[in-house]
Amino acid sequence: MNERQWQSTDVEVNRSDGTKNSETFTPAPAKDQFQEELVIRPLHSGDIYASFQFRTLWDTDFLQEGQKKVSHYRLFPKSLGQVLSKFSVQELHISFTQGFWRTMQWGQPFIPSPPGAELWVWFHHTVSDVDGNWKELTNVLSGIFCASLNFIDMTNTVQPSASFKPLGLGNATDHRFLRYATLPREIVCTENLTPWKKLLPCGSKAGLAVLMKSEKLFHSSFHSQAVHIRPICQDEQCTSKAWELRQTLNVVFDHYTSGQGKKEWSLFKMFSRTLTEACPLASSSKVYVDITDNPELFELSPATPLLSQAVVLGDRRTYSVYDLTRAETFGQLRSFNLLLRWKGDNMLRPLLHAERYVAGFGLQTGEIHTVIYNNHPYRAFPVLLMDSVPWYLQLYIHTLTVTSKSRDNKPSYIHYQPAKDRHRPHLLEMLIQLPPHSMTEVTVQFERALLKWTEYTPDPNHGFYVGSSVISALVPSMVAMSTNFTQDQPLFSSFVPVKEESSYFVRVYTEPLLVNLPTPDFSMPYNVICLTCTVVAVGYGSFYNLLTRTFQVDEPSPPLAKRLANFIRRIRGVPLLA
Amino acid sequence: MDYYNLMRIFAFIHLLVSIPHGYSNYVETKAGQFFSSGHTNNWAVLVCTSRFWFNYRHVANTLSVYRSVKRLGIPDSHIVLMLADDMACNYRNPKPATVFSHKNMELNVYGDDVEVDYRGYEVTVENFLRVLTGRLPPSTPRSKRLLSDDRSNILIYLTGHGGNGFLKFQDSEEISNMELADAFEQMWQKRRYNELLFIIDTCQGASMYERFYSPNLMALASSQVGEDSLSHQPDLAIGVHLMDKYTFYLLEFLEEVHPASQANMNDLFKVCPQSQCVSTPGHRTDLFQRDPGSVLITDFFGSVRKVEITKDTINLTSPVEPPIQRSGSGDIQIESLTYVDQLPVAEIIHQKPKQKDWHPPDGFILGLWTLILLVFFQTYGIKHLKHIF
Numbered sequence: 001m002n003e004r005q006w007q008s009t010d011v012e013v014n015r016s017d018g019t020k021n022s023e024t025f026t027p028a029p030a031k032d033q034f035q036e037e038l039v040i041r042p043l044h045s046g047d048i049y050a051s052f053q054f055r056t057l058w059d060t061d062f063l064q065e066g067q068k069k070v071s072h073y074r075l076f077p078k079s080l081g082q083v084l085s086k087f088s089v090q091e092l093h094i095s096f097t098q099g100f101w102r103t104m105q106w107g108q109p110f111i112p113s114p115p116g117a118e119l120w121v122w123f124h125h126t127v128s129d130v131d132g133n134w135k136e137l138t139n140v141l142s143g144i145f146c147a148s149l150n151f152i153d154m155t156n157t158v159q160p161s162a163s164f165k166p167l168g169l170g171n172a173t174d175h176r177f178l179r180y181a182t183l184p185r186e187i188v189c190t191e192n193l194t195p196w197k198k199l200l201p202c203g204s205k206a207g208l209a210v211l212m213k214s215e216k217l218f219h220s221s222f223h224s225q226a227v228h229i230r231p232i233c234q235d236e237q238c239t240s241k242a243w244e245l246r247q248t249l250n251v252v253f254d255h256y257t258s259g260q261g262k263k264e265w266s267l268f269k270m271f272s273r274t275l276t277e278a279c280p281l282a283s284s285s286k287v288y289v290d291i292t293d294n295p296e297l298f299e300l301s302p303a304t305p306l307l308s309q310a311v312v313l314g315d316r317r318t319y320s321v322y323d324l325t326r327a328e329t330f331g332q333l334r335s336f337n338l339l340l341r342w343k344g345d346n347m348l349r350p351l352l353h354a355e356r357y358v359a360g361f362g363l364q365t366g367e368i369h370t371v372i373y374n375n376h377p378y379r380a381f382p383v384l385l386m387d388s389v390p391w392y393l394q395l396y397i398h399t400l401t402v403t404s405k406s407r408d409n410k411p412s413y414i415h416y417q418p419a420k421d422r423h424r425p426h427l428l429e430m431l432i433q434l435p436p437h438s439m440t441e442v443t444v445q446f447e448r449a450l451l452k453w454t455e456y457t458p459d460p461n462h463g464f465y466v467g468s469s470v471i472s473a474l475v476p477s478m479v480a481m482s483t484n485f486t487q488d489q490p491l492f493s494s495f496v497p498v499k500e501e502s503s504y505f506v507r508v509y510t511e512p513l514l515v516n517l518p519t520p521d522f523s524m525p526y527n528v529i530c531l532t533c534t535v536v537a538v539g540y541g542s543f544y545n546l547l548t549r550t551f552q553v554d555e556p557s558p559p560l561a562k563r564l565a566n567f568i569r570r571i572r573g574v575p576l577l578a
Numbered sequence: 579m580d581y582y583n584l585m586r587i588f589a590f591i592h593l594l595v596s597i598p599h600g601y602s603n604y605v606e607t608k609a610g611q612f613f614s615s616g617h618t619n620n621w622a623v624l625v626c627t628s629r630f631w632f633n634y635r636h637v638a639n640t641l642s643v644y645r646s647v648k649r650l651g652i653p654d655s656h657i658v659l660m661l662a663d664d665m666a667c668n669y670r671n672p673k674p675a676t677v678f679s680h681k682n683m684e685l686n687v688y689g690d691d692v693e694v695d696y697r698g699y700e701v702t703v704e705n706f707l708r709v710l711t712g713r714l715p716p717s718t719p720r721s722k723r724l725l726s727d728d729r730s731n732i733l734i735y736l737t738g739h740g741g742n743g744f745l746k747f748q749d750s751e752e753i754s755n756m757e758l759a760d761a762f763e764q765m766w767q768k769r770r771y772n773e774l775l776f777i778i779d780t781c782q783g784a785s786m787y788e789r790f791y792s793p794n795l796m797a798l799a800s801s802q803v804g805e806d807s808l809s810h811q812p813d814l815a816i817g818v819h820l821m822d823k824y825t826f827y828l829l830e831f832l833e834e835v836h837p838a839s840q841a842n843m844n845d846l847f848k849v850c851p852q853s854q855c856v857s858t859p860g861h862r863t864d865l866f867q868r869d870p871g872s873v874l875i876t877d878f879f880g881s882v883r884k885v886e887i888t889k890d891t892i893n894l895t896s897p898v899e900p901p902i903q904r905s906g907s908g909d910i911q912i913e914s915l916t917y918v919d920q921l922p923v924a925e926i927i928h929q930k931p932k933q934k935d936w937h938p939p940d941g942f943i944l945g946l947w948t949l950i951l952l953v954f955f956q957t958y959g960i961k962h963l964k965h966i967f
Contacts, residue, residue: 098667136717143719146693148700162926169915189667190675191694214690218667218675238915382923412927431926457699458629458748474921497917505920522750
């Protein structure tokens with residue numbers, strides 16, 4: 001058997017500059033770059049909040065007509081690139097969340113998200129059939145992320161008129177091109193994490209993504225993974241666009257369930273792995289630890305001389321920075337593990353938080369209460385409340401009341417689109433001015449509809465979900481924010497573009513609601529059919545037999561001995577037996 | 579003596595000639611076996627039809643077959659996995675993101691690399707039949723389609739609660755054995771499979787394959803008509819039964835199989851005899867063309883690729899870089915782009931309400947007005963119109 005050898009093919013690279021021919025083979029300048037970072041923020045209750053952000057920047061234009069289609073993908077995942085160009089998507093934001101973010105105990109998240117799945121998309125202004133594109137886009141995304149996003153249809157899609165302005169570049173803000181939908185029932189599990197990890201350039205093999213082990217990530221109080229795609233400024237002058245893909249994963253570990261009751265955290269305890277190397281394709285790979293409350297609250301080891309200050313969520317925080325692209329971060333053991341130990345307790349009062357619940361009793365009527373708290377001592381600020389209620393809860397808008405400090409508070413803008421049965425949900429958007437240090441309550445009464453028996457889910461007694469309300473607000477900031485956009489800003493502070501220095505934009509999601517609809521007894525038709533058929537069979541059948549049948553007496557056949565005796569008697573000619 | 583020597587020489591020459599001939603015979607029979615099955619790709623459709631936490635074992639059944647099938651080579655793109663409920667991230671699961679098949683949490687069949695194609699409410703009889711017959715709406719993504727052809731061997735595994743002639747889907751609907759047989763006939767007529775192996779683990783499972791009538795089908799069931807399939811062992815920490823007996827022993831059998839294994843279908847029929855399973859597993863091979871003894875397990879559970887070795891060398895050309903267009907800097911005046919204000923309060927307050935498009939009146943309104951006009955003309959007559967107007 002002779003050895004088969006691979007023959008290498010040597011290619012002569014023509015490096016001469018174009019005197020004779022204009023094609024040069026110099027390698028193209030890198031048009032895409034990848035950054036990864038992990039921010040660890042210890043929370044006052046002893047829990048710990050870890051936020052991963054992976055950003056791929058690519059300066060190309062998917063939507064430009066006349067240029068040939070993009071076909072060479074390097075760091076940007078091809079599946080998403082093809083989706084963007086096929087459906088002419090300007091911005092796409094999709095998130096999958098398990099658990100509810102407790103603003104009162106944990107503060108504000110870097111990237112907020114509601115429980116379940118949320119998808120909102122801005123389409124390009126050249127799209128003619130937005131609804132058709134939306135329907136196909138949800139189906140394609142359900143295949144990419146292994147989620148049942150194909151349940152998004154006209155009955156749970158809304159078109160907000162003032163909320164959800166584009167987070168990226170854009171001048172046309174015609175809300176006809178915006179679609180928003182949420183699936184509060186959607187479950188997040190390893191099958192959603194697996195395709196999400198496969199979109200990263202290094203996968204889950206190198207860099208920060210090695211920490212993402214599903215057994216630890218899902219054993220947490222809050223888990224949220226999201227993909228945000230938008231066009232951003234390429235540089236300071238903002239003359240050209242670049243596409244930004246951010247994949248974020250936020251997780252909050254509970255010190256009771258994951259921490260075994262001890263207020264002490266390390267990377268190994270949180271993720272059951274330590275870091276060994278940065279992703280080779282990343283231009284920057286950093287770990288930030290929020291040490292603003294150090295040393296009164298907790299102590300951190302290994303210490304690092306690198307510190308950075310960033311203004312995020314209206315507050316100036318100090319961070320210890322660990323740069324994974326430098327080999328000395330990993331030390332002698334070639335593995336990097338952080339250790340945080342708690343020392344004291346402290347209370348936190350966020351400036352804005354909200355909650356929502358259903359009041360009332362019985363299965364006919366109810367009342368939705370949304371309570372918004374403004375904890376700023378002297379400043380009032382406006383919030384935009386957006387509610388999307390499914391059609392089977394029929395809202396009575398004449399009972400809508402907005403009260404602050406037990407006085408009526410008239411919203412300066414109301415947009416209400418009533419629902420159409422089985423067609424469209426309710427959409428209610430209001431711009432409310434919150435007085436300082438107050439509680440504002442929005443109440444509206446509703447009536448529950450009776451669904452057709454085929455429209456019930458296989459487990460109707462679980463209840464039906466109503467998606468979270470979205471509260472978008474410009475909260476006054478205690479520290480001046482910088483409006484300059486630089487490339488070296490850490491990712492967690494550069495998600496929302498800052499337009500003015502004195503306030504920051506924040507989005508707060510309330511709890512989803514679970515309401516019971518009047519549910520019929522599904523075994524009832526079967527029981528009724530059995531009973532009716534039995535009654536009909538016994539009653540009518542006997543009656544029919546009595547009327548239509550004639551009765552005649554039938555002689556039983558004589559036994560064998562008698563038959564034989566009769567036979568012999570017949571031969572003898574003697575009269576037969578009876 | 580000469581004759582004896584001549585005989586020896588003849589025998590030696592005969593031996594020399596026959597060894598290569600015998601060797602080529604051996605190669606030919608091996609090659610014959612290698613190409614005998616006639617399939618070029620493998621697909622698997624694995625369905626769990628039960629909902630609710632106490633049906634944990636059905637999800638574990640399906641995931642253990644998924645694990646074996648993936649281990650033996652079928653890629654995720656060729657597996658359609660349908661799970662009717664989520665057990666791994668269920669709030670009742672004391673170990674999230676895991677589904678165990680053996681007690682004391684020995685083997686996590688959920689793993690780290692699972693892709694579920696249909697989950698939750700999507701697992702319905704309609705979707706299952708559409709996947710089998712290929713009649714899906716055009717916007718269905720590829721991962722949710724069964725893109726098999728006439729050279730595909732398909733493995734179909736169903737588990738859940740069943741009865742004599744039906745299988746229950748999610749506590750609200752059923753599929754009958756006649757519907758299943760008709761679906762397979764549709765697949766045969768559309769040339770969607772080469773050979774099909776159907777395994778079902780439910781109570782009275784043998785009733786589901788009684789009505790099959792399409793060729794090239796082999797079926798296995800965990801119990802006969804009138805018998806119940808039993809569950810295997812509970813785990814006291816998780817609190818539910820982890821697996822069904824038949825699939826548990828099937829998993830143990832499949833763990834021994836590797837891609838080059840020569841185990842055949844007769845070994846599969848012997849899995850879980852009545853002494854272990856309490857119910858009597860059944861099988862049906864009359865519609866199958868080949869002898870089950872010559873059908874390898876990896877024909878259905880694995881994805882053994884046939885590789886042709888070539889000795890030619892192929893030159894790869896270098897990739898052609900498109901000429902880089904460097905735009906002239908500073909010549910064209912490009913306006914700088916800006917970000918949009920996230921909450922433009924003044925703009926929102928002064929936003930004009932959208933002009934609603936005028937629609938012609940709806941059918942109901944039209945009908946109502948027609949009725950009113952008819953009654954009016956009936957009562958008053960046309961000739962009075964000039965007095966009224």
